[in-house]
Amino acid sequence: MRAMFPRLPARSLSPWLLTLITILCGGGIIQDQLQRWQENDQWHLEAIAQHQLTDLNRQLDDIVSILTALDQEIQANPEIGQTRLNTLAPTYLALAPAVSNLQLAPDAIVKAIYPLGNNRRAIGHNLLLDDKRQQDVLNAINIQQTVLSGPYKTLQSNYSFFLRKPVFLPGSKGKRFWGFVTAMVEMDRFAQETGLTALRSAGMTLALTHSLNASTLYGDQLGPNQDTLTLPLNPLAPWNLQLAREHQNFSFPILLSYGTLLLLSLSFFYINRHIFSHPSHLGEKLAKTQAKMNTLEQTDLRSGLFNRRSFLKQLHMRYQLFHAQNGLSALIVIRFSQLKQLQLTLSSDDNLQLMQQISSQLRTLSRKTDLLGQLDQDTFGLAIDNFSCMNDVWIAANKLAGAMTKAYPVNGGEVTLQCRFGISLVIKDGLEADVLLSRALIALESDQGLNSNISFFNQSMEYKLLERRELEKQLKSALAKDQFFLVYQPQVCPGSGVIIGFEALLRWRRSQSEIEAPARFIQLAENLDLIQEIGAEVIKQACRAQCAFTNVLGRNVQMSVNLSAKQLKEPSLYHTIKDNILNVGTPPSCFTFEITETTFIESQEQASQTLERLRSFGVRISIDDFGTGYSSLHQLKRLPVDELKIDRSFIEGVLTDQVDTGIAKTIIALANHLQLKVIAEGIETNSQHHFVTGYPDVICQGFFYHRPMEMDQAVATLKRQKQQMSPRQQAQQRL
Template sequence: MPDATRNEVICEKILIIEDDAGFAELISSTLTDGGYAPHSFSCGDAAFRWLSSNSASLIIIDYTLPDMTGAAFVERMHELGLTIPFVMVTGRDDACLAVEMMKTGACDFMVKDTTFLDRLPTVVSRTLLEAATRQKLKIAEMSLRQSEARLTRAQKIARMGSWEWNIRSDEIYWSDELYSIFGFTPGDPQEIRMEWLYTLIAPQDLTAFKKAMLNSVKTCQPFNINYRIITKGGEEIVVSSQGEVECDGEGRPCLLSGTTLDITARIRAESEIQQLINYDTLTGLPNRSLLHDRLHLAIAQAARDKNLLGVLILDLDRFKGINDTLGHRAGDKLLKAVAVRLEACVRETDTLARLGGDEFVAILVGVSHVEGITKVAKKILSIISEPIYIDGHEIYSTCSIGIAVYPMDGDDSHTLLKYADLAMYQAKDLDRNNFQFFSREMNIKVLERMMLENSMRKALEREEFFLVYQPQVDTRSGQITGMEALLRWQHPDLGLLAPDKFIYLAEENNLIIPLGEWVLRTACRQNKAWQDEGLPAVRVAVNLSAKQFGQYHLDQVIASTLMEAGLDPQYLELEITESTIMKDAGQNTIILQKFKDMGISLAIDDFGTGYSSLSYLKHFPISRLKIDRSFVKDITTNPDDAAIAEIIIDIARSLKMNVIAEGVETRAQMQFLSFNNCVEMQGYLFSRPVPADVFANQLRNGLKY
């Protein structure tokens, strides 16, 4: 679509050089609809004759012409000194040709395919905008060079501010020009001391200034430093000071002298050039150039941190209609308002950029789950759909968002932007005002999440949750000493779901408390029922989430559950993760002691995967440490895992705690653990998690492994 930021589109003359008259007419018609003034020619010579007396803002040229190739046309342009931006068009998708043309200066390379006319307005708009930006940059650079030339002439005919510092007497001399730079009347104050000078230097630069001066005196070497000062009038300016040390006959420093120049104007000019190079002139957001730099860095950081990275491309829906109806000035104001709203949806560490026209890009860094990207996309859709008031008009706008995720969809900036763009067009095809992930698999995951969110609240009422039990075994006797109660969800549409598919949603939606209480109540009742049947009495281990552990009066809830089930507290074990206990170690010690006083057994789950202070650990009333399955998996082949397991076993023994290993799947693992005095284990070697009736038979008949 035409770029809304250009207020004089009708003045843009575009030269079309295409020997296919029908295709040239289609290009001309498309550009006319976009508000441009096209001029068509079927050969290169005719185009050059027209250019000899006319000017064009852009040339669209077919690579294959009757009288010359596109390359020959470009070469002749260069010989004539013509610097008109051009877009090369060809009927074949040739990557080598595209690279060759881009090297000759082509702004873009387009293939005559079925989407050519749809893509053409965007390519033209972007090319003209980039050309305008380059022209502004050229003017700014010329202005900077002129300013530097004037400054050079001024330095030849006028003194800069000069100064001297007598190191031995601490006397300082300033020239009249230096007084003026600092905003003082020459000679006032008459006596200048270094401590007074320090008060005029911006605090953030003072340390560097002192270091440069003292280092120069110490080494008798010249110095040159730029720093900020606060003038007498309170204005902050940037100055450049350079000086040299004079030494006496014995080589000792005695005088430091030099000059100081106000470089504020130069610094501002350089800053303005950088702004033009890297930032969009309308919204102030990073432009396409800076976006690629930021995305490249973000990908590298995500690779180091092993995080996800979200790339969102969003396009305002039906923006052209708003632009055409209310005018370009209103369109510009709408884009500015949208940019402000988008900035409120992302963090300072993220990047928000404008590609041009009504397209924006957001780079979301430090993402651990795809759901985090989904939240931002929903927030953007919501905030953009709110009315915007411009020039007395209430404007309702929506947007379509395409999302690509590193590393699943690609590991370079070009691929991620390409796939996010494709996903954005998919979103537009689906009635707009929505977001789409590039990969079909991710769209399925998002739909699954929505389905889970909608059905989870009623799942307890519908009795869709159930428990399975995995035995814990004393490998010396082969007897079952306990079991872990594990939650499952028989979803009516998605089938059997393990906890990793829905527990995080329960925590986000605050359903983990009632769900956790149901698990505790069901496990206690089942254990008591087995005991009433005369089966061996063993403990049942139940996991407590971080939110459950922080629940008010949790000890009363558990005591009530045990009383209701009629289960002796010694047959209940609560498993709490290492990280949960350490969040507020002092307060948690009190809570854990209450459980211990009730007779409940306590275990630290996944021990070794988090961070524990041994000084706190010895004070926790813990009965059992549980070696995480990640260490057990390669315990017989990985020396590091083996060493960690041995350390955990030694810690448990020294603190008079029991130890149990989970995830034991092979006899070799079992033998290694047994040899190192870890005799209690659970894992597939003994039994998978099984339904209540199967576990009852295991209690009754024992295990075979």
């Protein structure tokens, strides 16, 4: 018997005991992990629901804010109508894209709607006589609060709901009912803007249900074999948000875990005797490795500071209980100008050296209680506390700016970096970290801190950013929609009033009732790299218009077109101009291209080459707004020009300001001496006209003669001029 079952030494039992312990502990861990999976699954569902609920309520709150703003407008102007609504509504609708239209209903009768369009048939609709809406309308008047009704099947869309706010004006006998301001919200657009559509597309089962009768307003029918979560919406809306998904089956991962545990236990059986007989530092090495992995995950490898994700996490923990902090707190975002471009020219070692110097300088300047991190390739974040007022924060940022704006030694040389600061103040409890960072970045990118390179966030910056983004969005699609067009302002001989040419002026038709001048969008078009396409379209339209004007008069008509600095830097500009002129078959000398002195200075080398080629081709070059930029005889000598255009600022003061009169006369005399053509722009009064008639060679342009006009109106004006001229005058004009 002993031969069959020899007695094992106690040391030989250790592998078996440890393997058994491993299996028992591993089984417990697996069961615990199963429970964690189930809890995490439920937590994830709740997190999605809470986040979605926040988006829904925020959207409803934004719509209520719009109605409140309209209420305040009515308090100031009870006679508000369609015209005023057309002015206000675009800004409001940009804040709440889910709203399809806004309505004004004085005495509960719809009188104004924006946008009007297909909604015109709703004008005159009496809400008190509408059986579907009567109860909600009367309820809103009785409780004197905003009421949500619907959704209803509407003429404009499938289903929409309405937020209706009663407006009361102060009267001699108390409040007087004025009427309603109403926001109509399409259900499908509301679902898309709040993320419900995206959740459904991602496979989530969800529904908006009525809290009273449990009817489904939007979404899916929830099944019995699903984990379901129900949350109430905004008190304004008697709705519930329901989210559900199929019960998760963890059988496969559990079986896989037990199989893995078995393999690990068997492997452990063979190696544990070596662990006992030869003690090692395996545990210590594992701990160091884990600590190193955590460090790599939380820090930026270049600077050694918290990376963006870890910085936001730390910032959230820092300010989620703001009331525990003493004094004023702020988030400062620091961006180094030109750092990204500089890094492209440096080696990886030089880049690392530079980033370490910057981070070391930031650590030296910050306090132990401050939170420091690297947010981007050229952007850093610094959270500071315990300041008594906003001015102290500015002083701290100003000191930081002075210390960071310095020369950094790199690769045997030095690089000087400039930086800008965007600051968001912590002004209430529980602010989200990403909101603080977003506000600081908005302040950083705003133009309100250009003078001191330090900018504090304020609400108007956010509105301007939203407005700018909407303008960018519309501008990008304007070319495809053919919304850009030209108007033409005649250039005349002041003595006879005969039109001898036109200046082509760009306009943007954003809507049927809204036309933008270039000052509103040209700079943005240049920033978005759209100016080349827009400029090519301007040149094409101007060439076609010149050909049409020439055909009307039977003689060549001059056409002036403005060029920007970015266009002059584009190598293809010469071919664009040449090809369009050759396509219409008009002599190149009939075209004048205007540049400002500033435009030439910004791109001298490229501009000189392009202008010389254009002039060799035969077109004329004009200096626009002459006398307001870098005017000098040296520059005038270098520029290949044929024409000077006197700026309107000098023309305005020719009769009241001796300096302006002297400048205007000097420019005319200088141009005559250099055999350059002169155009005086901005002639708006009879006195100004009388002044320029004393110089018969000067061509005039301004409202006194003609306002800018569209193509058809310009053709009609030329036809009238031709009819009023005698055959002899027409022959002289052709000559």
